[in-house]
Amino acid sequence: MADREIDEATGVETMGHEWDGIKELNNPLPRWWLWTFYATILFSIAYMIYYPAIPLLEASTPGISGQTNRTALKAEIAEADAAKAGLVKRIAESNLETIRSTDELARFAVAGGASAYKVYCSQCHGSGAQGGPGYPNLNDDDWIWGGDLEAIYTSIKHGIRNGEDDDARDSLMPAFGSDEVLELDEIRQVVQYVLQVSGQEHDAERAALGAEIFGDNCAACHGDNAAGDQDIGAPNLADAISLYGNSAERLEAQIYNPQHGVMPAWQTRLSDETIKQLAVFVHSRGGGE
Secondary structure, X not given: OOXXXXXXXXXXXXXEEEEOOEEEEOOOOOHHHHHHHHHHHHHHHHHHHHOOOOEOOOOEOOOOOOOOHHHHHHHHHHHHHHHHHHHHHHHHHOOHHHHHHOHHHHHHHHHHHHHHHHHHOHHHHOOOOOOEOOEOOOOOOOOOOOOOHHHHHHHHHHOEOOOOOOOOEOOOOOOOOOOOOOOHHHHHHHHHHHHHHOOOOOOHHHHHHHHHHHHHHOHHHHOOOOOOEXXXXXXXXXXXXXXXXXXXXXXXXXXXXXXXXXXXXXXXXXXXXXXXXXXXXXXXXXXXX
16 A cells, blocks of 8 residues: 555554654564453353352352352361261260270360360460460469369350359459458568468568468468369469469459459350360360369
8 A cells, every 4th residue: 555654663564543753553463362362251251151250239140050169168068077977976975084085086076176276265375275364374284163174164164254154163352452351561461471382482571470361361262271272263372373473463463453354155155065175175285184
């Protein structure tokens, strides 16, 4: 064509378009690229027809296959539940000691309990069950309400001071300071006595005075030797382990105006089989009695 314009720099025909002195060259896309592009369009159409793809108001087009990741997951979960149904049934029908002493059941319970622990318990007791201020360490042998299988099971099932379960563990320590049962100096003498019986640095003279005050006000729950009483949830004060800290300052604060922890009643949230598995798992951590 006589009116064709050829770009001098490249020798390529122009398309006749120009903007601000810039002209478009006639460089068609390679044929292989175009056919690949057309193939992707055809593939996307086929994909939308075969799989659920197009969003609707409340769902999506089902597609010929009806297959989704969600349905695949449901199938996998159903398969896993069917595979372990026999062991779950045996867990439900067995007592805790039988579960612990039967290798197959114990392995299953510990694995299942570890999984449930990560979901429901680690937020308070820590990923390694090490606890923290106000949250008991489940790895040691210091138990407020008892650390045998039945005691752990009961604590998990009914919880602690939750106000939702009639059988929840419940005990309250008087606020000896804020309720004006003891003078501040008397509380500090008791603190020195607790430091003494727990083998920590203390003032012996003030500890001797604190021993008498302890006997009159604290021994009824914590015992004459301060070893505690698991039946009523009175902590052992002679082991240098304290839920809220064992320094003189923390002990004083706890006696003056005590904190009281709360734990949910898991029986309304978890199956009895899961609670049994949790009890066996916690017991297996090494601190179970």
